[in-house]
Amino acid sequence: MSTIALSIGGEAVTTKLAMRMEDSLQAFAVRAACFIGELDVPYSEEFDGHDFGATHIIAYVGDEPAGTLRVRWFQSFAMPERLAVIQRFRGHNIGQLLLERCRKLAESRGSNMLYAQVLPADVKYWEKQGWRRLVAERADDQRIVGIVRAVDPSKPLPDVEAPEAVVLRREAQLDASGLPLGTASN
Amino acid sequence: MTEAKTAGTTNRPVVTIKLASTSDELMQCYMLRAAVFMGEQHCPYWEEFDGNDYTASHLMLYVDGEPAASMRVRWFASFAKLERAIILKRYRSYGLFVPFVDWARDFCRKKGYAKAYLHAQHRLWPIFERMGFRQVDDRVFHFSDHEYGAFVCDLAVDDKTMPTVFTDPMVLNRPEDRLEMPGILEESMDRGASNPHAEWTERRAN
Numbered sequence: 192m193s194t195i196a197l198s199i200g201g202e203a204v205t206t207k208l209a210m211r212m213e214d215s216l217q218a219f220a221v222r223a224a225c226f227i228g229e230l231d232v233p234y235s236e237e238f239d240g241h242d243f244g245a246t247h248i249i250a251y252v253g254d255e256p257a258g259t260l261r262v263r264w265f266q267s268f269a270m271p272e273r274l275a276v277i278q279r280f281r282g283h284n285i286g287q288l289l290l291e292r293c294r295k296l297a298e299s300r301g302s303n304m305l306y307a308q309v310l311p312a313d314v315k316y317w318e319k320q321g322w323r324r325l326v327a328e329r330a331d332d333q334r335i336v337g338i339v340r341a342v343d344p345s346k347p348l349p350d351v352e353a354p355e356a357v358v359l360r361r362e363a364q365l366d367a368s369g370l371p372l373g374t375a376s377n
Numbered sequence: 378m379t380e381a382k383t384a385g386t387t388n389r390p391v392v393t394i395k396l397a398s399t400s401d402e403l404m405q406c407y408m409l410r411a412a413v414f415m416g417e418q419h420c421p422y423w424e425e426f427d428g429n430d431y432t433a434s435h436l437m438l439y440v441d442g443e444p445a446a447s448m449r450v451r452w453f454a455s456f457a458k459l460e461r462a463i464i465l466k467r468y469r470s471y472g473l474f475v476p477f478v479d480w481a482r483d484f485c486r487k488k489g490y491a492k493a494y495l496h497a498q499h500r501l502w503p504i505f506e507r508m509g510f511r512q513v514d515d516r517v518f519h520f521s522d523h524e525y526g527a528f529v530c531d532l533a534v535d536d537k538t539m540p541t542v543f544t545d546p547m548v549l550n551r552p553e554d555r556l557e558m559p560g561i562l563e564e565s566m567d568r569g570a571s572n573p574h575a576e577w578t579e580r581r582a583n
Binding site: 216217219220221223224225227228229231233234235237238254255256277278279 | 404407409412415417423425426465
């Protein structure tokens with residue numbers, strides 16, 4: 192593994208969990224800059240309704256929000272997603288720093304597996320970081336690849352499956368407007 | 378809220394402009410600004426979110442319900458200051474800028490402001506001049522990597538309809554982008570005045 196920068200241009204690199212409203216806004220702003228501003232993702236896809244059931248980790252360079260990662264919690268695994276690093280801070284392994292913070296957080300919560308969904312082109316990178324494909328064989332038409340790694344590297348993962356379709360969908364208890372089903376307005 | 382005129386049967390996008398009035402709409406506004414200023418123009422977070430967002434009104438423009446453009450308005454005693462006007466990249470060919478600024482100017486005018494003021498990036502000066510803005514003086518200043526000039530535009534305030542202290546109090550209570558329509562507090566008048574805290578105040582007075 193490559194080394195993770197502890198400072199960039201004399202500014203300390205730190206991470207924290209979003210605890211206050213302003214922290215969350217910083218996490219969201221970093222994602223908006225990267226996904227909406229750079230990659231042209233529509234707002235309604237980027238902010239998909241899962242943000243208020245998730246944990247947000249933020250990386251700072253000095254006091255500037257530089258990167259973020261969202262972690263969703265499932266019974267048998269923790270799911271890091273929406274990894275974003277502001278363009279001018281790339282190349283310093285801030286992504287790895289965020290993922291390591293996520294791994295430690297999952298460990299402290301007693302989770303033993305991390306599960307993520309990545310683009311086929313990025314699988315090699317993730318494999319170098321200690322991840323492996325959930326399903327060993329590669330399907331030709333795969334648009335998204337499920338990958339897993341053990342929270343504790345000394346304890347190999349049991350054979351478990353996290354069905355991809357389940358986690359890609361909006362949470363089952365939400366209808367299209369994001370309101371819980373069965374509320375008075377339905 | 379304003380729906381742009383669209384011919385009944387065309388498949389032209391529906392454009393809606395309104396004052397951001399919920400925390401979700403405010404969040405949409407901030408995220409569009411983060412996308413454009415931080416993502417495209419590489420502005421630092423603390424310069425973009427400069428501490429003035431909670432003293433301002435925020436205008437949102439939607440295309441088919443999707444957040445597409447936003448603008449911030451701050452209120453000074455003698456003028457309204459238009460700021461942080463952005464259109465998301467994918468909507469920039471829609472010709473939204475002029476109607477959006479017009480809507481903002483009209484909003485300021487209806488509130489009784491006779492002047493709209495803004496700091497225009499140098500490259501946009503001709504557009505603002507075509508829209509009836511004039512440069513305040515020949516100062517050119519710069520912040521956040523861009524050169525600016527101060528521009529102002531006179532607004533034709535209607536003395537008869539602009540809000541004053543003599544305006545119907547319940548009109549002043551209405552949502553500010555819909556001053557001509559009854560608001561939720563007018564509905565509350567049906568409940569009458571039970572003055573639930575009168576006793577408490579009497580106790581304090583004695």
